[in-house]
Amino acid sequence: MAIVVQKFGGTSVADITRIRNVANRVLKTHHQGNDVVVILSAMAGVTDRLLGLANEATDAPDRRELDVLLATGEQTTAAILAMMLKGMGVQAQSLLGHQAEVVTDCEYGNARILEIGTDRIKRLLKDRKIVVVAGFQGMDIKGNITTLGRGGSDTSAVAIAAALNADVCEIYTDVDGIYTADPNICPKARKIKVISYDEMLNMASLGAKVLQIRSVGFAKKYNIPVHVRSSFSEEEGTMVVNEDSGMEQLVVSGVTHDLNQARITLKKVPDQPGVAAKIFSPIAEAGILVDMIIQNTRSGGQTDLTFTVPKADCTKALEIEKKVAATIDAEDVFADPNIAKVSVIGVGMKNHSGVASLMFNALARENINIIMISTSEIRISCIIEEKYTELAVRVLHTAFGLDRDD
Template identity: 55%
Template sequence: MALIVQKYGGTSVGTTERIKNVARRVQASRERGDDVVVVVSAMSGETNRLLALAEEIGPNPPAREVDVLVSTGEQVTIALLTMALESIGTPARCYTGPQVRILTDSAHSRARILDIDAKQINDDLRLGRVVVVAGFQGVDESGAITTLGRGGSDTTAVAIAAALKADECQIYTDVDGVYTTDPRVVPKARRLERITVEEMLELASLGSKVLQIRSVEFAGKYKVPLRVLSSFKEGPGTLITYEENPMEEPLISGIAFNRDEAKLTVLGAPDVPGIAASILGPISDAGIEVDMIIQNVSTSGATDFTFTVHKRDYEQALKILQDNKDKLGAREIYGDPKIVKLSLVGVGMRSHAGVASTMFKALSAEGINIQMISTSEIKISVVVDEKYLELGVRTLHTAFGLDDENAQVEVEGDNA
């Protein structure tokens, strides 16, 4: 008998019919002899509806009360799913995050889990019940309801699996696993049988939306085996594991891309100690995160400095640089919001040379100019003009042998 934690996202529980479908899946797991804990999100669109109501009341509503409001979405789902399970003869009991006592810090809308009291869940499992828990929410030391941020139900599921020492945490979504890249961009994308936590962390941080990055971090920290599966069709999904097998690891596991970056360049600043801090200090003080950075030194004693930020911060960052232009002693400052970042990810890079040269040659053959390059042990990222996004991803996908000639991928929703 295995202990399985299953998580179902908003699309999977988007209607009462889909909730009934989830109940049947849970029942099937029970019939295979598994103990099951289910974590659910709010029905699709419900969190946005609740946030819109808050905005109608007035601008900048108190974060504490917003958490009270949006946490009700999951409460609806846990009650309906428990009813659906009981209606087909499967004993079940549901709990909100505070009832289970998912203890968090007090950072409303972005709280982090500190501890989970597993006693109530274990008691119900011993009584032969399925336990249904609201994802995305918890409670702080003062008793205030907190929420974990978008995608927080994934983190709830992994944290519960860790607390229970579950055999596997299964994340059910609207795709049937983790693919080599987004199937909507590359129809020949291939579903991966398995991928390491390290690779999944890189993919999640680089733009893949299959899993929330915090949930993957949690899985790696507590060695929780994760599996991504489809709520709508049968299949083995993708196992995300902390175990590596160097004999079987592919050179490249996946290609991620990010449309949400913009580039800023400071030209002709003096090449003196501290210039990078002078450029990035005011950016950091404004709460703007910087991603890729390139600094070039010229023989004339001047330096060119280029970095990327999220597109939403582009205008603010550009204004900060322009306001500090004279102080920096820069000749010119300009920006480009029309870029994308393409990234290769694979633990196989550790033991293989030539990945970068293959990447650069493939892009060059298609006339795609590389503007910036960043590398790590298992990742290579490049910045290119946004018009080359699809061509670039498809070119790299083929160049590294990732194409599935028989691929027939059905994608529903927005989590591919």
């Protein structure tokens, strides 16, 4: 008998019919003799509706109260699923974040889980009850309600799975797994059967928005196998596991793209100590996240500096840097929002040389110019012109042997 944690996202509980579908799936797992803990998101659209209500109420909603408000979304679905299961003749009970003893820090809106007391869940499981936990929410040590940030139900699920030492954490969503590339632009993309935590961490942050990135970190830390699968089919999805667990190691597991980037370039920056700090401190103070930073050496004690920011922050970042450019005597500063980041990811590249040159050659053959490059142990990312995005993803997918046979 295994302990199975099943998490269902907003589209999987979007209405009563879909919640009934969830109930049937949960029941099946329960009847197979497993102990089942279900984690639910709010119905699709509800969180946005509540945010709209808060913004209608006041310009800058207080974060503590916003969490109290948002927590009602998951409370609603948890109660409905629990009563539906009971109506189907099976023992079940809902638990809110504080009842499931999900203790977090006090960072309202983006709280981190400190610990999970599993006594109550274990007692309910012992009575063969299905435990339905409201995802996304916890409480701080003073008993205030907190929420874990967008996609936080994934983290709730993995954290509870870790605390229970569950056999698997199943993440049910509206896609049937992780793909080698976005099937919308790369028709030959294949579903990945097994992927490592580290690859998934790179996938998630680069745009394959299936799992909240923090949940993957949690799963890795506690070595909880995560099964990403569709709530609308019985098919197996993608297993996210430890890379040492005997998975076949491809050189590259997937190709991702990210259109949400813009670059800011400062030309002819004096090459002096302290200049980089002057450039990036006001950006950080404005709360803008910088992704890639490239500095090219020029002759004559000057350098060109380019960095990327989220597209939405492009105008603000440019304004800031225009002021900075004046004070540090840079020649020019400009922004370019028409860029894309394409990346190849794979734990296998740690042991293979030539991955970068294979990538650059593939892009070169299509006359795609590379504007910036950044690398990590298991990832190579290139900034290219936005218009080449789809082409770049497809040629890289082919070049690294990821195309589906058919």
